[in-house]
Amino acid sequence: MATKVYALSTCPYCxxxxxxxxxxxxxxxxVEVDMLTGSEREEAVSEVKRLSGxxxxxxxxxxxEVIVGFNKPKMQKLLHL
Amino acid sequence: MSDATSKRRxxxxxxxxxxxAYMGPFAARLGYKFNTDEDFVAMVLEGxxxxxxxxxxxxxxxxxxxxxPKEDLKIxxxxxxxxxxQFSAMSKCWCGLFIRTDVEDGSTLHGVIEAPxxxxxxxxxxxxxxxxxQGRVVAVGKRKLALFRVDGEFFCLENVCKHLWAxxxxxxxxxxxxxxxxxxxxxxVRTGTTDHPDAxxxxxxxxxxxxxxxxxx
Ligand code: SF4
Numbered sequence: 001m002a003t004k005v006y007a008l009s010t011c012p013y014c015x016x017x018x019x020x021x022x023x024x025x026x027x028x029x030x031v032e033v034d035m036l037t038g039s040e041r042e043e044a045v046s047e048v049k050r051l052s053g054x055x056x057x058x059x060x061x062x063x064x065e066v067i068v069g070f071n072k073p074k075m076q077k078l079l080h081l
Numbered sequence: 082m083s084d085a086t087s088k089r090r091x092x093x094x095x096x097x098x099x100x101x102a103y104m105g106p107f108a109a110r111l112g113y114k115f116n117t118d119e120d121f122v123a124m125v126l127e128g129x130x131x132x133x134x135x136x137x138x139x140x141x142x143x144x145x146x147x148x149x150p151k152e153d154l155k156i157x158x159x160x161x162x163x164x165x166x167q168f169s170a171m172s173k174c175w176c177g178l179f180i181r182t183d184v185e186d187g188s189t190l191h192g193v194i195e196a197p198x199x200x201x202x203x204x205x206x207x208x209x210x211x212x213x214x215q216g217r218v219v220a221v222g223k224r225k226l227a228l229f230r231v232d233g234e235f236f237c238l239e240n241v242c243k244h245l246w247a248x249x250x251x252x253x254x255x256x257x258x259x260x261x262x263x264x265x266x267x268x269x270v271r272t273g274t275t276d277h278p279d280a281x282x283x284x285x286x287x288x289x290x291x292x293x294x295x296x297x298x
Contacts, residue, residue: 008145
């Protein structure tokens with residue numbers, strides 16, 4: 001199962017979502033979009049827009065399904081926690 | 082951005098307490114208060130100070146700037162006025178830094194971010210904004226509504242007189258009746274009814290909570 005978290009380094013719900021995944025031993029990739037520069041950043045931003053329709057964080061992708069915000073119930077469902 | 086420095090409201094060295102002192106009263110006027118979870122508030126404001134040091138203003142720590150200064154103004158904290166419908170429905174702002182004044186325990190809202198479908202209560206005024214016998218036009222998103230106060234009670238109608246689309250919120254109140262400012266058509270603010278055939282206007286439910294007036298739309 002592939003899980004990817006698009007986050008901002010300054011965002012509290014991003015921190016809480018990452019902590020929640022760690023606590024539940026879910027392995028995941030993190031992209032801290034605000035720490036990227038140049039074309040890498042542009043690519044990440046357009047990916048976030050494509051997935052979520054906006055630029056509000058966190059955006060979590062679980063096997064192609066998208067969760068916008070720290071939405072525990074939805075994470076539990078998609079990750080079978 | 083070259084003009085960022087001249088426009089910034091906070092100088093380097095701004096502390097969490099400075100932000101609190103500035104934002105608290107502003108949010109209170111909009112019907113919001115700081116989250117009751119103080120550790121969480123500290124975490125959000127620390128994020129904002131990082132953003133301030135890096136980007137020159139207290140942009141939302143949870144959202145991305147577009148690079149268009151006009152658009153980015155909408156995510157300078159507190160951004161509540163730009164998202165009244167959404168935040169009111171969630172009972173908090175996107176980041177959870179602010180919660181609606183009527184929420185007792187803000188920690189119960191952490192992570193609950195999906196706005197429910199259906200009607201939402203949107204804050205339109207403070208009770209003190211209107212005296213008895215007064216009306217005014219209030220904006221909810223793009224919609225304009227007419228708000229009236231009679232004997233300490235609030236009533237809300239569509240803001241258009243069915244005669245010539247005059248703004249009812251600017252009409253004159255006589256007891257529970259508002260007279261259209263243009264040609265004097267009379268509407269009952271409690272029911273939206275008028276003597277003229279097929280000319281009733283829609284009413285909106287109003288609740289008052291902690292000195293704030295909310296309209297259900
Ligand atoms: S969502 Fe909350 S924390 Fe973020 S800018 Fe708006 S008011 Fe501030």
